[in-house]
Amino acid sequence: MTRHRTGSTGGHPEPLLFRRDRTSVTKSPSLKGSCWQILESSGECASFCRMAETMDELEDLISGLRVQIRRALANGQRAEVPKLRAELHAAEQRWDTGLQEIEGSDTGQAPLAPLPSGASLLPMREQVHQVLTLLGAPAAPKLIVAVHEAFNGGELVSAKLTSLRRDEERSFRSAPFARPYYLCSALAVDQWVSVRGLLAVSTWSLDRRMIGPLSPRVDFLSGAIRLAQHVERTGDPGPQTSRLLWRFATNIPGAAESFGSARPAAIIAAARAELEVHDAADRAQRKAAAEAARRRLDDVQQLFGAQPLRAVRSAD
Amino acid sequence: MTVIDDRLNAIRGAAPRKPHNARTLAALAANPGCRRRTLMDAAGVNKALIADRLGYGMTVGQMSSIALARGKSFEAQVKAEGGNDLLRLLRLHLDLPTAQAHYHDLNPADDDDRISARLRRSQRALEEAARASDPVGTMFDHPILQLTMNGVRVHIEPDLIAFKFGDRFHIVEIKSFPIVDGVADSGKVAAAAQQAAVYVLAMREMLQTAGLSPELVSHEVILVCPRDFSNQPVAELVDVRKPLASLRRHLTRMESIDTLLPILPPSLTFDLVLDATGQPTRSPDDLAASVAQVSARYSPDCLQSCELAGVCRAEANGTVPVLGRVVREELGGIDSIAEAIALATGGRVPDDSQREAARLLRTAYQMRQQALEAMR
Amino acid sequence: MTVMSSLARVLAAGSKTPQRVTLYRHLHVSEQPIVMVPIILAGETNAPLAVMVGSDPGQPEVIVTRQPRERAERLRFAERLAGHLLFPIASMAATTQRVDTRRPELSVRATQAPQVWVPNPAGVDYVRLLGRMTRFRSSEGPWAVAPSVRQLGIWLTWLAEQAEFADSCVLVPATRALSAVWATGQSDVEDGNLAAVMAWLAPPPGMAIIDAARRAEDPAVCPPAGPATDPTFDRLFLQPTLRDLASAATELARRQVLHRLTGMLVEQMRPTWDLVWQAIDLLGAEPPAARVARRWERQRDRFTAFHHYVSDGGYPQAKRDNAVRGAQRLAEMEQRLASFDAERAYDDPLVLADYRLAGEAFAGEVVASDPHRRVRGAQRSVTRPLVTVTTTDPVRLDVGQQVHDPSRNGQRALITSLDEATDGWIVELELQDKMGRGRAPEPGSVPAVGDEVVYTALADTFVRRGRAWPARENIPWTHGGPPPEPVPVPEDAVEDWS
Incomplete structure (x- = not known):
């Protein structure tokens, strides 16, 4: 063998030492030499x-x-x-x-990434409001971020959206209805508690903010229709928007045509066809739940959800 | 029940109970003959702390925090927006009718949501779906199930249960290991199947108690994994009949706690006696003596599934099982390494049960010596 | 595992010293090995974090991804790795020698073939997955990568495919190579940890084997050999650093974090790197078995042939085998395994002992020999010496069965009678070949009375593929029909990444 060897060649050679400046092998070797x-x-x-x-x-x-x-x-x-x-x-x-x-010189002091060119100057709640209005239904932060990036080109941090709802609730409690709208909760049809991770708009009817078992699907389909209609109106979508549309289309039977492409008209038709199946049942459930909730909940609860009724529940 | 609970609480001591989950149940079933593990798990003892105190701390079965985060984010993605990705996969694999798109969120509503409340909610939702005359439920996100294991009730939480109306329930396991070109790591699939089998069993138990047919739960579970190097979920049906059968067998074979407790000294405890700062004060020798009172069945496989493995391995030092299952089987009937060597070298006469293994060892040893001498 | 290796484990555990399981090394050890110690980001599909690679134990090259979660960075990582792997492969392929062969396509053979060492079998999986991740990448279009990335993918895939064959030695997991020669006094579970095997074979100076083995399980001083990292390391050091990396606001800050990251990853890889080289040295010092050189020639032939395929612009290997390719591969795997087993048994008495124990071979002493016996053949009479052997081995062969004499180049013999004696068997054999062309057998070609002989049912013949497989265009519809040409499709390149 031609390779340099420092160990003996017997049955139990000494461990090889590769470090030039230290002799201990029991220490973790580090980055030198x-x-x-x-x-x-x-x-x-x-x-x-x-x-x-x-x-x-x-x-x-x-x-x-x-x-x-x-x-x-x-x-x-x-x-x-x-x-x-x-x-x-x-x-x-x-x-x-x-x-x-x-x-040496401070070549590296420049900030790493300049702000994205399309960054919006609107406050975050306005941007979220825009997206929710576009979707027309309660949505999770991740989807809000994705839609915002696709249509407005800017960046939103989804972690910040979680604290947004709490801030809105505080603001509403201190001065109810002082603002034209609040970003509020969607409510579960059975207990009227705030649904984990969904954001909605206070000006929507309570029906629209009620979430029954079929509502996530219905909201997804209607959201897909509204996004596709928006693209039809505004014309040629950019790559990010196409990608988002395609993501929607893959999860609606008959909506995606080929890999990576989806026509808005096809999405609308396919989503409507499935919506037809769920809409009546979902609407009835939401309506009934909303009516009951309106009778039993105060303004804050109607917007931000009831407290879970633990004591009552464990007694049944 | 309370007598047993009191006893188990005393064995655990002041430490908080470490509950079972599907993974630990599956691991337990892998070594049903180990009394030590059976007892400690039933009592909810934190085995890692015991091992640490005895000087054999190990990082067993630890998942990297980075891997956990990635697993969580993949699961969240698959379930996002009412499980749309999942719905596509269910429609593809179960031929789910369009009308079925229900999504029941059975996650804890907040930090105060007790597990018993969640269990009741889950039971109600699942049973309602099973009994209804129209489809009212399709996807049940993080329901709570309950399984009775050698007299101790254990709560477990599958990723999701899917229901096809007029047909069956399917356990859905969401894992973040990939399926690359249609092939996944067989060890990981097997582990997932074992875990899913625990859920199938628990759900069947639940339906049976409710007067419904256990056959409503399919033995085919749906494994959802990322495809290739992407984040795109794909699903495969996995037949868990085999792991289910072996789980059942192990559960029945497993020594029941109420037969085990009477043969143990009444004062037995694994309490570490923590001081005000949370430091254990129990002397390691005293603790070791308690541990030794409950017999273990060590095999090297324990190193991958039991935090106490280092302790048991040290204890088993000098015995054949330490060298692995194959060696143990080949030397059937010989337990001590020294004895095996004595039989091989002819320094000891075998008893009847060892004769066959001893003859083979002796011959092998002679051939070995012959070959080694020829080399010199 | 076999009785012989179980015995070796027992002896090792009893004596607290490693024990041989073979007398010779059956693996070729290259003079220019390439060592690769990879680590990946937990939870992702083979997301490379860093690799230590190179042919100089004192000077490892270190490649660290600048952002393991970004697709572009993973490919840039592959490009840098390609820079270190493709050059030695190309230069080894460039130096060839002429060989005598009846098959014109194999008339030259590279004088060297690459031998890549990884710490353990998981390292082989890493190579396979990295190959799969890169071989379909296109050097054109929207996700263009350097052409070397695709080349790297094709070569890594070849290495990983070769590693599935028992007799191959172009991609070697160190733990397995060591366990093939020595038994430790621990189980194969512990032997899966390179540091634990090396604790037995070469404990740190002044340290007892048992203490060294305990130490090998402490990830704080002996980091796992990868590619998975230690969860505690992830939690305490890696995760915070990756967070710092993602939030670095200035170029300088990013570089500082990257240096810190590099430092801690090197700390995780370096001990394993040293151990792999130590393992190579240990194995290299062992005497090679007689047939190692022949197997290495065949391996170089395969390397040469594949190099031609690649330089002729061959397509990347298909994602899945078609029916015929799958059957072929399976048959080849079985056949190469069988011949590897036979070759090792022929070369190594300690390996042969396993067959003797199982009754498929026996060693004994010649008690009678009739070298000049002739019998009437189909046309003329032929030399068919009779040899009688007594053995104490537990023979499990039948009359009429064919056996071979490894020491006489696999000379064939038929068992003509088999009688149980008080302490073993008396076997009568009729020799069939390898006695020369003359009327009388050549001297030494027939064992004489008093000779120690060994016969085995194993045949050391390298059988060429016995079956004719249909060409790809003739695959019947029952087996999927002719497969499409494996042309890379754009979908592969746009594959979404996590």
């Missing part, structure tokens, strides 16, 4: 070796701290962990600084 070449070869940083010694020490410290954190957790010494974490964080920051010094 050969590694810097790696980073160089990937074109990421060329002048690393100058500071190698101090950086080496920092790396040893960092990997040592990682092992210590794991040990502490494994041995049930949770109390130690925050301190070690802080030390690790500090070491990483020193390392970051070291890296910055080596890299």
Whole structure:
């Protein structure tokens, strides 16, 4: 064999040592020596070796701290962990600084991604309101984000939408009906509690905000129809809009024609055909539930849902 | 029942109960002969903490937090907007009529939603769908089922149950491992099937109690996975008759807790005696003595499914089962490694039950020596 | 596993030292191995996170994805990996030698073939999936990738396909290669962990094997050999870092996080990298069995042939085998396994012992020999020596059965009688061939009284495919009919990613 070997060739050779500057193999090997070449070869940083010694020490410290954190957790010494974490964080920051010094000039200070060109200047609740109005039915944050991105080109963060409903409820409680609309809940037909993860508009009738077993499907189909109609009106859809339409179409029998393409007219026809099947039953359920709810719930509850009746339920 | 519960609570000690789930039930059925695990699981003992205290902490069956997050997000995607993706797959595989598109959300309404309330809601919805004369239910998202396992009631939560009106219920398992070109990792499919079998059994039990036919639950479960390298869900029907049969067999074979408890010392407990800061104060030696009072049945497969495996392996040190199932079977009747070596080298006369294995070992040993000497 | 290897495990456990299961190494160990230690992001379908790759133990190349959840980054990762793998493959294929063969298409043979080492069988799956992920990518159109990505996919797929054959050695999982030679005193479950096997074979200096094996199970000091990462590592370090990466606001911040990420991933891969090289050295130092060179030649032939296929612009391998291809592959797999088993038994007394234990081979002493016996054949009389052997082995062969003598180039013999003796068997054999052309058998071609001999029912003949398979255009409709040409379709390239 031509390869360089440092181990003996007997039955139980010594473990090979590849690190030039350390001799212990029981320690976790770290990023040095050969590694810097790696980073160089990937074109990421060329002048690393100058500071190698101090950086080496920092790396040893960092990997040592990682092992210590794991040990502490494994041995049930949770109390130690925050301190070690802080030390690790500090070491990483020193390392970051070291890296910055080596890299020299501040070429990297520019912000990473400029705001998307189509970013809307409207407040978030307005943007959500627009999307919900377009869909015409209660929707989950993920769908709202997808529709917004497809039609308005901007970005919404779906995590922020979750807190939106709470803010709206607070605002309504402090000054009821002070705003032209509120983003509120959809209610479950059986208990009138707020349905997990759905957003609706307060100006919609309570029927429309009631969710029975068939309502998610009905709302999906009617949403598909409204989106397709919108595309028909506005003409040539962009790639993101086509993609969204296609996503809808794949889940409606007879709506998608071929891979990656869906005509609005085909979506509308197919969705209407299925809607026909569910609409009457769903409408009746929603209407009955809404009527009962209107009699029993106050304004806040009608918009944001009743408290679950746990005590009553467990007594039955 | 309360006597048993009291006893199990005492065995667990002050620690909070660690409930079973379908995965732990399936794992338990994989080694039904292990009393130690049967008892600790029935009592809801946190085995990982016991192992840690005994100095054999292991990271068994731990799922990466990253994998868990991805699994959750895939499941959420499949169920988004009233399960539209899922509905497409159900229509494709079950030939579901268009009229069936109902979606029942049986998830906890909030943090205070008790499991018993969810169980009642789930039972009501599922039984109503089974009894109704028109389709009123199709998809049941995260219902709660209940299974009685050696005298202990266990709550489990399938991803989804689908119902085809006039036909059957199907358990739906949503997993984030991929089906690449129509093929999935067979080990993962088998694990999913085992888990689904637990759900099938539990749901059949529920229907039977309600006076409905258990046959209403299909033995074909629907496995939903991402396709290839994408996020697009695809479904496959998986026949769980085999895992179901073996689960049933193991459940009946499993030593019932009420026959096990009387033969254990009344003072037995695995309480770690935590101090104010949550640190265990029970001496490891004392704890080990308690653990040793309940016999285990170690096999290397335990390393992948039981947190206590390190403890049992150390205890089984020097015995043949430590070397794996195949070795154990080949040396049938010989339990100790030292004994096996003595029989192989001729240092010991075999008893009747060992004669066949011993003869083979002796011959093998001679051939081995012959070959090794020729090499020198 | 067999009785012999079970015995070896028992002896290893008893003596706390590893025990051989073969006398020789039956795997070719390349002089220029390529080692690959991959790790992937948990929960995703083979989403590469990082890989350590190269042919120099002291200088691993490290490739880290800049964003494991982005499709474009995964492909860029593949492109960088292609840079490290395709070059050695191409240069090995470029150096050829002429060979004598009746088959003109095989008249040249590459003097080297790639040998890629991964830590464990999961590493083989990684190679297969990465190959599947990249081989259909197009270098044109909206999702164009560098042509090397597709080439990489085709080669990785070939490596992974070859790894399914028992006798192949172009993609080697280190754990299996080690377990083929040595038994440890632990179970095969523990042996699946490279660090645990190496704890037995080469514990850190001054450390007892048992302590080393315990240490090998502590992921804090011995990170798993991948491609899956340790869940605790994920939770404590990887997940927060990936979060920082996603939220980095400036180019500098992103680079800092990337360096930190690289650092912690290197920490996870490096111990395994060192172990794989150590394993290669251990195995390389073992004496190779006689037929290793011949198998390596055949492997180089396959490599040469596939290289020609690729350089002629061959299509990527189909997603699924058609009926004929599937049957062919299965038959080839069985046949190569059978001949691999036979070759190992011929070369290695310790392997042969398993067949002796099972009664399919026996060793004994010649007690009578009639080398000049002639019998009347169809046209003329022929030399058919009779040899009588006593053995204490548990023979389970029948009169009339054909056996072979591994030490005489597989000389055929028929069992003419079989009698039970007090302590074993007396076997009479009639030798059939390999005695030269003369009237009298060549000296040494017939065992003499007092010789130690071994006969086995295993035949060491490399049988060419016995069946004629229909050509792809003649596949009957009952088996799916002629398959379509495996032309990559655009759908493959637009495949949505998670």
